[in-house]
Amino acid sequence: MREYLKFYIDGQWVEPSGTKTWDVIDPATEEPSGRIALGEAEDVDRAAKAARRAFKTYSQTSREERVALLERVLVEFEKRIPDLEAAVSEEMGAPMWVSRDAQVVLPHNHLKIAIENLKTYEFEEDRGLSLVRMVPVGVCGLITPWNWPASTVMTKVVPALAVGCTLILKPSEYSPYSAQILTEVMEAAQVPAGVFNLVYGDGPTVGAELSRHPLIDMVSITGSTRAGAEVARNAAESVKRVHQELGGKSxxxxxxxxxxxxxxxxxxxxxxxxxxxxxxxxxxxxxxxxxxxxxxxxxxxxxxxxxxxxxxxxxxxxxxxxxxxxxxxxxxxxxxxxxxxxxxxxxxxxxxxxxxxxxxxxxxxxxxxxxxxxxxxxxxxxxxxxxxxxxxxxxxxxxxxxxxxxxxxxxxxxxxxxxxxxxxxxxxxxxxxxxxxxxIDFTVPFGGHKRSGNGREWGDFAFEAFLEPISLVGYNPSPTSE
CATH class of the missing domain: 3.40.309.10 (Aldehyde Dehydrogenase; Chain A, domain 2)
Structure with missing residues (x-):
């Protein structure tokens, strides 16, 4: 039996503010395989404040510093590949060959491609008199589903870290084991305190609070169309960016x-x-x-x-x-x-x-x-x-x-x-x-039209989801006419 009864906030494993727990059911046996703590609004608030403090310094890191950070994440990720394969299989019932050949291959590839993209990504562009600079959007709330539990976490976490954002992750309560391992990967890679935070919880409590919290600048969700619409409604009051990868009927x-x-x-x-x-x-x-x-x-x-x-x-x-x-x-x-x-x-x-x-x-x-x-x-x-x-x-x-x-x-x-x-x-x-x-091509954008969402992930398009443009008008003054 796995027991994950603490959250990762501000670089520390901390006790939750409440006492609610959730039994994770093995879909192959219908018996509990583990237990997690369920967060409350207070836990999201602690994580948001930690992420906001960390953003002040992390957003100013250089490209080279963030490349080095992701390379450390890659090293630690590769150490835990067998653990991730077993966790995904246990938590959502994937056959072991699917866990091995797809469920863990995808996040591994996304991580490697993000590192290469970060080395050459253009964060600034001259446009005549002006300079357009792409800057990190801020503190991000990330809500991930149960069906590709490791992959969807990494398709959001990695680009956010790459461009200088800080984040709070809420994985699905139905498949939390791989998120726990990935959090341990971030800790082992020495991601700075407050940059990566993990809060377990359900959608109506933790998910809704991530969507509403005034210190969170963006919420990214992969899930059902119903859940995506609910996130957008909750986010409307604070006018935060909502990034959605939702359902399909392909x-x-x-x-x-x-x-x-x-x-x-x-x-x-x-x-x-x-x-x-x-x-x-x-x-x-x-x-x-x-x-x-x-x-x-x-x-x-x-x-x-x-x-x-x-x-x-x-x-x-x-x-x-x-x-x-x-x-x-x-x-x-x-x-x-x-x-x-x-x-x-x-x-x-x-x-x-x-x-x-x-x-x-x-x-x-x-x-x-x-x-x-x-x-x-x-x-x-x-x-x-x-x-x-x-x-x-x-x-x-x-x-x-x-x-x-x-x-x-x-x-x-x-x-x-x-x-x-x-x-x-x-x-x-x-x-x-x-x-x-x-x-499969990991370099092209992934995301939907119509009710399948409005965001894009994968490749360099994933970076754009976590960036905002700033136009410095007059950055390049014209020569004084004679």
Whole structure:
């Protein structure tokens, strides 16, 4: 049993102001695997004051000092990679191969790329008479989710540190273990006191207070659209910057020119990866009506190859994160059946052989129409829906018939055709002839359009989220005319 009952504030592990605790449930067993303290508004206030004090000096550090700091973080991170892999698997049910090959690889790469970007990033630009200088936005409240617990922490913490901000981290109470280890990494790397602070807590208490607190200049959240909207409402009174990476219902257009069996296989397994718990997963397959019989057959075969098992087993998927998610997924699967979609694979209930654990049958629906709940709502589990189109214009219209715009996928035989279709989908990242991880590029911006959010992460775009421009007008005076 893990017990993390202190917060990291002002360079010290401190007792919380209250006595509330939270049992962290192992999704594979439904039994507690640990316990954390839950913070109150007073804990956020202590952390905000520490971060504000630290900002005065940390914001004035040189590029070279911050590069050296992140290089120390990298050294300490690499020492803890096995611990992080085990923690992610335990806290959110990821199969160990997913923890090893993706969940911890992503933050490791983001850290390395940030160091290289920081070495050359232009913080100043001459514009004739003026100089535009990019300065750190200030004290940042960072709210991270449970589905990529180490990666989402580092995609916010690292750029904030790189540009000179100080911060308070609130990880999800459902997956706090990797955040604890990353905090220990920051401590071992000798991040200056008050620059990095950790407060555990729930959204309505700690999350809301981070959004409201007058000493916090910016709040960055990765989470559901509902949570992002609530953060924005709480932040409005203090007019702080709100940076959001929210939900998705990403289309995956399979053009008639595609290798149908290969494209469908990639689409099914791309959705099922991480047990469907990725906001950019290709959850809506949009396939040609003329080839629907072949599409359904290929989808049924691909789903049958998606194995389910405990995180320690070599299965493709594990359990979903908690009971609330499991119940919601079951309700949506039932709604798909009730609303007339064709159940191609899976269905309600646990897979055969599982009486405990939040396991979900790998499920595929076909003949899904746009008004069905499974077509509109982000299910966030191993549930794929297949919609049919008549021609390419119809496919694009179906793809864009969504409140979300985080990611999209286009697969076809001609790269020119794929490029043309992909350019017409308003999404933050459009993957051409791939399912995501096989095409991942850590240097390009990640973030959404529409209700998927308004911020960008990854690469040098992540720096911009934590910077404000100052225009020094007249910095370069014109020569006196004779």
């Amino acid at each position: 289309p995956n257009i399979i053009l008639e020119s595609a290798d149908i069996e290969g494209a469908v296989d990639r689409g099914v397994k791309g959705l099922m990866f991480n047990t469907g718990q990725s906001c950019s997963a290709p959850s809506r397959m949009i396939a040609p009506q003329s080839k629907m019989e072949q599409v359904i057959s290929a989808a049924r075969k691909a789903a049958s190859e998606v194995t389910v098992g405990a995180p320690s087993e070599d299965a493709y998927t594990g359990p979903v994160v908690n009971g609330n998610q499991w119940n919601r997924i079951q309700e949506l699967i039932q709604s798909g059946i009730d609303e007339g979609a064709t159940l191609v694979a899976g269905g309600v209930g646990r897979p055969e052989g599982y009486e405990k654990g939040y396991y979900v049958k790998p499920t595929v629906f076909a003949n899904v129409t746009p008004e069905m709940s499974v077509a509109k709502e982000e299910i966030f589990g191993p549930v794929l829906v297949i919609q049919s189109y008549v021609d390419t214009e119809d496919a694009i219209e179906l793809a864009n018939d969504s409140d979300y715009g985080l990611a999209a996928y286009v697969q076809g035989g001609s790269i020119d055709e794929v490029r043309e279709v992909g350019s017409r989908i308003p999404a933050g990242q459009v993957y051409l002839n791939g399912s995501g991880l096989d095409l």
